[in-house]
Amino acid sequence: MIASQAPANPNSPLLPYNNVVLRRLIIFIFCFLLGLVLGLGGPWVWWLDREAGQRFAERQWTQNSRVFARPLELYNGRVISLDDLLVELDAAGIRPGHPGQVGRFSQRGQALDIHLPGFVFADGPQPAIRIGLGVVDGRVQGLARADSGNAGLVRVPPAELGALLPIDDSERTLVALADFPPLLVAGVQAVEDRSFKHHRGLDPRGLMRAAWTNFRHGQVVQGGSTITQQLVKNLFLSPDRSLVRKFNEAVMALSLERRYDKALILEAYLNEVYLGQDGPNAIHGFGRASEYYFGLPIQALAPEQIALLIGMVRGASWYHPVRNPERALSRRDRVLDMFLETGLIDAATHADSRGRSLDVNIQRQRRDQRYGAFLDLVARQLRQDYRERDLSGTGLRVHTTLSPSAQRRAERALTEGLVKVERQPGELQGAIILLEPASGEIRALVGDRQPDRRGFNRALDARRQVGSVIKPFVYLLALAQPDRFHLVSTLRDAPLSIPVAGSEPWQPRNYDGASHGDVALMEALARSLNQATVALGLEVGLTPLFRLLRQLGVEPGKDPHPSAFLGAIDLSPLQVAQLYQPLAAEGYNTALRAINQVTDAGGSELARYPMRIRPIRDREALALLDFALREAVTSGTAASLSWRLPADIGARGKTGTTNDRRDAWFVGYTRDWLGVVWTGRDDNAPAAISGSATALPIWAELFSGLPVSSGARPWPEGIDWYWIDWPSPLLASEDCAGARALPFIADSQPGLYSACMNAADPPSGNRRWWQR
Secondary structure (H helix, E strand, O other): OOOOOOOOOOOOOHHHHHHHHHHHHHHHHHHHHHHHHHHHHHHHHHHHHHHHHHHHHHHHOOOOOEEEOOOEEEOOOOEOOHHHHHHHHHHOOOEEOOOOOOOEEEEEOOEEEEEEOOEEEOOEEEOOEEEEEEEEOOEEEEEEEOOOEEOOOEEEOOOEEEEOOOOOOEEEOOOOHHHOOHHHHHHHHHHHOOOOOOOOOOOHHHHHHHHHHHHHHOOOOOOOOOHHHHHHHHHHOOOOOOHHHHHHHHHHHHHHHHHOOHHHHHHHHHHHOEEEEEOOEEEEOHHHHHHHHHOOOHHHOOHHHHHHHHHHOOOOOOOOOOOOHHHHHHHHHHHHHHHHHOOOOOHHHHHHHHOOOOOOOOOOOOOOOOOHHHHHHHHHHHOOOOOHHHHOOOOOEEEEOOOHHHHHHHHHHHHHHHHHHOOOOOOOEEEEEEEEOOOOEEEEEEOOOOOOOOOOOHHHHOOEEOHHHHHHHHHHHHHOOOOOOOOOOEEEEOOOOEEEOOEEEEOOOOOOOOOOEEEEHHHHHHOOOHHHHHHHHHHHOHHHHHHHHHHOOOOOOOOOOHHHHHOOOEEOHHHHHHHHHHHHOOOEEOOOEOEEEEEOOOOOEEEEOOOOOEEOOOHHHHHHHHHHHHHHHHHOOOOOHHHHOOOOOOOEEEEEEOHHHOEEEEEEEOOOOEEEEEEEOOOOOOOOOOHHHHHHHHHHHHHHOOOOOOOOOOOOOOEEEEEEEOOOOOEOOOOOOOEEEEEEEOOOOOOOEOHHHHOOOOOOOOOOOOEO
């Protein structure tokens, strides 16, 4: 018989001992695990805390590099029209209003009362000043400061052209927190983080509330992450969904809240949040998104536009208003509902806003898009001297050469001019380069008939055959040999057949299809005779021509062909402008530039881009070429300028038309300006255009409104003038019928005399009678 087991005795001394051991074991395991967590996680948390603080502090100092136009200098006697001055004020952000307020002006007839904002120039700050002036007969008069009388010289703060974007594949327009619309600031918090003002980086209640809201709607309509957590994720972390990333996000959010105030965190968030793509470039911040989607500054947005952008925070691609308009509209309306629920808008505003369309057009003009072609050139020139990382986030202030008023005239001349000459609407494209030849400073650059359209920059990248605009350089080579050629040297304009290795002989023809026999050198250039030019080119040589183009700063390519004498060379409008710059600058060559100086955010100069002038050796030959290009304007292929311009501005120029009339060029200059106009089709198809009928009228329209100075161009020493029995290369008397006075390099004048001199009475004095 087995005895039954006795029940446990609760009073046994073994039970307390077992409980103690168990408690001690639990405490030991807890302390071990706590030590393990603290030992391993503590340093990680400390590192995350330090990284968050340091990297956010560094982020606060980053700024986009901003680009400015040249400042307009005002002084008594300054040549400028009233219309151009008003354009300059508008570009600088100075608006009509009461001049008692900074940044406003009033106008009474030709008199202006202007309150200029302050600006930090490289040579020191200019405080806000109030000035008065008048514009009479195209000149500034009576310039005076309101507080001290005579103003001397005053600079209008330069217009901000935009930012150098993209630099790091992101686009951003920084906006101070105080400059955001109050509805946007409050609306972001109402939609994304209603407890933002109260939590310390994490919001457990908000997480639970978001989960419940999403459960009720059957979809994700509200997030659980705080604004601080979202900022941390955007700035420091990857978008991967993992517990480790969420832990890091939480720690860094707590760190930011401990170190920085709410206003700083919110401002950073509003400028950093991702809101879509502009091609390959990410759009960050509400300031840039406002410009991109609506073409408006952030301060000008309506409630429904603010609601759309806030709604896109949840998913910029998912709620994209162009690709997914129905989804975006639904999200926008949901955000407007939240605005009403939280009292941010009233019922009337809510109803009106919900009834409006999305009204999004990403092709609208943006602040940095209007000058996009010029900014493209600025970026390229900067990258020759700066690394990419130096340009991004350092707050550089780039001061350029652009004139807003000249740019406006160039844009209008191209846009309206193409409409007048094209056979079908939108058929032609074009480009304009306008610069001051003496300094090489580019004042205007247009790369598209729609200047606000981004894309292919024809002024810089459209390499097209240049046609007859290359001819002056063939003639320059000849005139630089005064023992062989002068302006009345006889050229043979007759059919030619030039052997070309590996192909049929090349047989150039004139534009009019006829040959003109013996012609004077100057006449051949003025009338742009192809056969005479090729005959001359064969005498001076193709290799010297290419060498000359390289000396003037342009690479014409390799494998020269005789057709290069007639412009079978692919160049961009900018390269053509570089070739003509020393012709327009009286023999002084300098590289074209779009930048004057670069300063840091405080205005201290970092780099200057001064003129580097190199005199051309054959300045006398350049003077003769200048005289011949004047002949082209007065009686040659550009003679229509005489009635297209309101007055004789002393223009010189050359037309250019390529085979099958695919490209039309005109290059013209005065003492003050050099302008290059190209027109053609993007597909390079025949367009039935010509330099004189298509490009020249656009040039004339542009130059009709530009300020020009009076006075004749000086002649270099070593030039003598002689009376010639035009067009024969014979010395003549002033009294001979048809005699013309022409310049010659000293001792290069013809040695034969006209028969008319036998009947002319020689003048008295020591001067020879065939000299002027």
